[in-house]
Amino acid sequence: MKKLCTFWKRKDEPHSPSSHLGIDPAGTRTFADPGCNLRDKDLKKLHTAAAVGDLEKVKEYLQLKKYDVNIRDRKYRTPLHLACTYGYSNVVSLLIEKQCKINVWDSENSSPLIKAVQFEKEACATILLDQGGDPNLVDLDGNTALHYAVCGQSVSLVRKLLEHNANLEAQNKDGYTPLLLAITENNAEMVEFLLKIGADVNASDKNQRTGLMIALGNEPSSLVSLLLQREVDLSCQDIDGFTAEEYASFNGFTM
Structure with missing residues (x-):
């Protein structure tokens, strides 16, 4: 039989973006907290400034050359990762202007574009795509930015990814x-x-x-x-x- x-x-399934979604007390699906402790002593000042959207501090640290624009924290995130996670498009634009790397991975193999899409920061995602962000990079579970996008509610974000050659038939693990x-x-x-x-x-x-x-x-x-x-x-x-x-x-x- x-x-x-x-x-x-x-x-054991799925190794998918839905595993990054939380449930609030009312039972409504919500996007998980970005999980960054901004008081973490291991977090560089440039990372903290990018994560809270302090544009002037980011400018100051970069102008004084206190930190490299691509400096990593202990989770291998760049300031761009954190600016995208928290949705500060002005910081994203500044970091790109300062020649930061766009297609880089953190310890979970997530690119800044994946983080922007995962947390539905469409303005940040749009900037990255227009500046050469690769929509087909995959994280540790094989998810692309498009996998994350379809777990959200923004059809316009999905459309933008596809307009930038996201693979409609990409398969995760x-x-x-x-x-x-x-x-x-x-x-x-x-x-x-x-x-x-x-x-x-x-x-x-x-x-x-x-x-x-x-x-x-x-x-x-x-x-x-x-x-x-x-x-x-x-x-x-x-x-x-x-x-x-x-x-x-x-x-x-x-x-």
Whole structure:
């Protein structure tokens, strides 16, 4: 008899941006705190100034050559990482003017662009993209900036990333494409947008689950109808041999 565990979310998944999202007491999903202790004695003064948006202090430290513009903290973050995390676009512009490196990684392999997108700092992300920020760099879990963007609510940010050649079909370590992540997040607006611009409706994760299987496995919703309007291959099977129709049957849903 086929195992039914396929229908439930596996304990080790996903290595996705959704793991960086918190839940407030009311049950509403919120973006996690950036996690930077600004009183940390190991944090350089330039990093602190960038993180709190103190433009004049940043200018002073750079003009006096007290710190290199690309100096790292103990988590291997540059001042640009912190300015993007906290959304200070004026500091971002200044650091770029001072020839900081844009496509750099911290200890989690996150680029400044990934941090800006992760915390929905669209103005910072726009500056980085216009100045050569690479939208296809990946973090330790294989997520690109686009993976983070589809977990948010800004379709305009997703569009900007795609306009700068973000890979629409990039897969993270769990095999999730941006579309599969949007389905996992039950983000109907984002799913509809991604489908309209040509995202592969039959893409599958590392467990060979398609978006339709994921939608049915979580709980039948409007996403199922949305996906069925596309050219969905109902013959696809997951790693345990289940088809989408079997997912539907298990959940009492008729396709």
